Amino acid sequence: MRDKFLLAFRSIRERKARSILTVLGIAVGIAAIVSLMSVGYGMEEAITGELTGMADMISVMPGEIRGAHSYIEKGSFTDRDVSDLQRIGGIKEISAMTYDAAEVEYRNENVPIFVFGGDTKELEGFYVEPVGLKEGRWLRENDYKACVIGDRVANDFFDEVIHVNDKLVINSDKFIVVGVFEKGDMLYSNDVDSNIFLTLRAAKEVLQTDEIKYIIVRVYKIEEAERVAEEIEEVINDNHGLDDFAMAMTMGSMIEMMDDIFNIIQGVLVGIAAIALIVASIGIMNTMLMSVMERTHEIGVMKAIGAKSRDVLSLFLLESSIVSLVGGVTGCVVGVIVAKVLSFLGSTASGLEIAAIVKPEVLLAGIAVAVIVGVLSGFYPARKASRMSPVEAVRYG
Amino acid sequence: MIHTENLSKTYMMGDVEVQALRAVDLEIKDGEFIAIIGPSGSGKSTLLNLIGCLDTPTSGAVFIDGIDTGKLSENGLAEIRREKIGFIFQQFNLIHTLNALENVALPMFFAGVGRETRIKRADELLAKVGLGDRMYHKPSELSGGQQQRVAIARALSNDPEVVIGDEPTGNVDTETGNAIMGILKGLNRDGRTIIVVTHDAEIAAYAGRTKRMRDGRVLD
Numbered sequence: 001m002r003d004k005f006l007l008a009f010r011s012i013r014e015r016k017a018r019s020i021l022t023v024l025g026i027a028v029g030i031a032a033i034v035s036l037m038s039v040g041y042g043m044e045e046a047i048t049g050e051l052t053g054m055a056d057m058i059s060v061m062p063g064e065i066r067g068a069h070s071y072i073e074k075g076s077f078t079d080r081d082v083s084d085l086q087r088i089g090g091i092k093e094i095s096a097m098t099y100d101a102a103e104v105e106y107r108n109e110n111v112p113i114f115v116f117g118g119d120t121k122e123l124e125g126f127y128v129e130p131v132g133l134k135e136g137r138w139l140r141e142n143d144y145k146a147c148v149i150g151d152r153v154a155n156d157f158f159d160e161v162i163h164v165n166d167k168l169v170i171n172s173d174k175f176i177v178v179g180v181f182e183k184g185d186m187l188y189s190n191d192v193d194s195n196i197f198l199t200l201r202a203a204k205e206v207l208q209t210d211e212i213k214y215i216i217v218r219v220y221k222i223e224e225a226e227r228v229a230e231e232i233e234e235v236i237n238d239n240h241g242l243d244d245f246a247m248a249m250t251m252g253s254m255i256e257m258m259d260d261i262f263n264i265i266q267g268v269l270v271g272i273a274a275i276a277l278i279v280a281s282i283g284i285m286n287t288m289l290m291s292v293m294e295r296t297h298e299i300g301v302m303k304a305i306g307a308k309s310r311d312v313l314s315l316f317l318l319e320s321s322i323v324s325l326v327g328g329v330t331g332c333v334v335g336v337i338v339a340k341v342l343s344f345l346g347s348t349a350s351g352l353e354i355a356a357i358v359k360p361e362v363l364l365a366g367i368a369v370a371v372i373v374g375v376l377s378g379f380y381p382a383r384k385a386s387r388m389s390p391v392e393a394v395r396y397g
Numbered sequence: 398m399i400h401t402e403n404l405s406k407t408y409m410m411g412d413v414e415v416q417a418l419r420a421v422d423l424e425i426k427d428g429e430f431i432a433i434i435g436p437s438g439s440g441k442s443t444l445l446n447l448i449g450c451l452d453t454p455t456s457g458a459v460f461i462d463g464i465d466t467g468k469l470s471e472n473g474l475a476e477i478r479r480e481k482i483g484f485i486f487q488q489f490n491l492i493h494t495l496n497a498l499e500n501v502a503l504p505m506f507f508a509g510v511g512r513e514t515r516i517k518r519a520d521e522l523l524a525k526v527g528l529g530d531r532m533y534h535k536p537s538e539l540s541g542g543q544q545q546r547v548a549i550a551r552a553l554s555n556d557p558e559v560v561i562g563d564e565p566t567g568n569v570d571t572e573t574g575n576a577i578m579g580i581l582k583g584l585n586r587d588g589r590t591i592i593v594v595t596h597d598a599e600i601a602a603y604a605g606r607t608k609r610m611r612d613g614r615v616l617d
Contacts, residue, residue, distance in 0.1 A: 003506060003512060014494035302507070303478075305478065305503060306480070307475065307479075308475040309472075389453065390452070391446045394486070394490060
């Protein structure tokens with residue numbers, strides 16, 4: 001057996017270029033599987049992670065969501081609604097917010113922009129912590145004519161870029177910009193990038209409204225979120241004398257609504273893995289078939305000098321397994337590196353923190369695919385050649 | 398002793414049937430040096446391949462030491478090729494990734510001979526064919542004549558009774574050809590049966606007996 005190993009190693013080493021190419025052929029396929037799967041898992045984890053971070057949150061809106069995209073507003077909440085909610089058990093924090101479109105002027109340009117007002121502490125937790133500020137600082141409760149603007153407001157909406165200490169006119173009131181948000185990622189860009197944030201007091205004044213359009217509630221225990229949400233709806237519906245005035249949505253139900261998205265992600269993952277697997281297998285088969293077939297002559301010579309079919313076959317299978325194993329391991333290493341690079345690029349591009357997740361079972365499966373497919377596709381031509389009469393095989397090449 | 402009975406071989410060349418060998422009866426005694434001579438296409442290589450158990454006949458039989466080789470299994474044939482026969486090809490057919498010593502040792506490897514014995518014997522055989530100083534050279538680093546001498550050493554590796562050469566001097570110059578035939582002559586003197594196929598009458602002259610072939614038949 002030791003001699004066979006030596007002979008197999010010898011043959012691999014002596015055919016350096018061929019062996020390296022075969023190893024590469026196998027490695028590329030395996031690297032594709034490993035990197036795509038790892039990035040895929042990372043993406044899935046990044047999105048669920050982001051959502052579960054907000055699992056203690058209940059969004060309360062005066063209206064209902066119909067279908068996937070339409071929201072029908074039925075009015076607004078009152079201060080009484082907010083104070084009544086404080087009676088419900090299990091609630092940690094309540095944050096009332098208002099928003100509306102306002103006319104915003106900057107250096108003689110007018111653009112309608114959504115203005116958001118709310119408890120500064122709450123907004124900080126919801127938006128500033130995950131998204132971050134590029135410039136300046138966040139609002140303080142005692143700020144009055146101060147605002148923080150989203151990335152697109154600062155960079156895209158006006159001809160000139162807005163910076164900290166620039167002045168905006170919002171519905172004819174002057175405000176000073178104290179902070180600019182970073183660009184929000186997939187989950188936040190809708191809420192942050194195109195909005196201007198004020199204190200609740202300033203927002204009510206500038207929007208000339210006492211209406212509360214949005215309440216965010218945080219609960220102590222995530223498992224109580226559903227119950228609290230139901231009670232919130234009851235209390236507010238009672239206040240307004242309607243059955244379905246308020247809609248309280250827990251993150252859990254948001255995640256349920258996003259189930260479709262997760263199913264798609266899962267499907268894409270499986271699809272990617274399947275394609276990578278097929279591509280890898282065909283690549284391995286091709287390289288292995290070629291590298292064994294071109295040695296039909298050598299197999300013939302071995303048989304002519306007295307090797308049994310079995311001797312030849314075991315020698316070539318040993319060689320195939322060594323090459324496949326090296327290819328598989330190389331592929332795993334390359335795949336992990338590629339996954340890290342891809343997830344880094346992906347994070348930079350999307351703003352969403354994606355860390356490639358390298359699962360050991362993916363690595364093992366990658367190596368197993370390499371060895372199994374490699375050995376099988378080496379086996380076929382080796383067996384064919386070893387069954388030829390020596391004369392026939394020697395005539396090859 | 399080797400003898401053939403009614404030995405025939407038919408090939409299909411596309412749709413055309415080629416009768417390479419037609420009912421050949423031939424007897425080769427132990428210790429004989431026989432040359433089979435004939436133009437190309439006369440069937441001499443086919444005959445040699447059948448005697449050397451590299452190919453199977455369409456009909457008829459080859460007997461080696463009384464054994465009907467047609468009745469042997471794949472493995473049985475491999476065993477005969479390994480133990481009883483040493484084959485020398487016109488194209489040398491050395492394994493180009495292995496050096497001279499390893500090439501010579503390879504048949505012993507397949508015979509299950511231990512590593513040390515293999516190396517010792519391969520060493521001796523190479524010295525015997527005059528390549529003691531070329532043992533670690535690859536075939537590509539050797540001349541045609543040197544490669545053929547490695548091939549002869551390889552053919553002797555498992556100490557066979559019969560050495561078969563298919564145009565063994567076909568790819569070397571006349572001088573080297575004579576040297577190779579000299580080695581074969583020496584092997585014959587040691588008691589081995591030598592069967593050589595050639596189209597060169599000068600080469601055939603080394604043999605004790607010459608048989609002519611034409612159109613798949615052995616002429617008397």
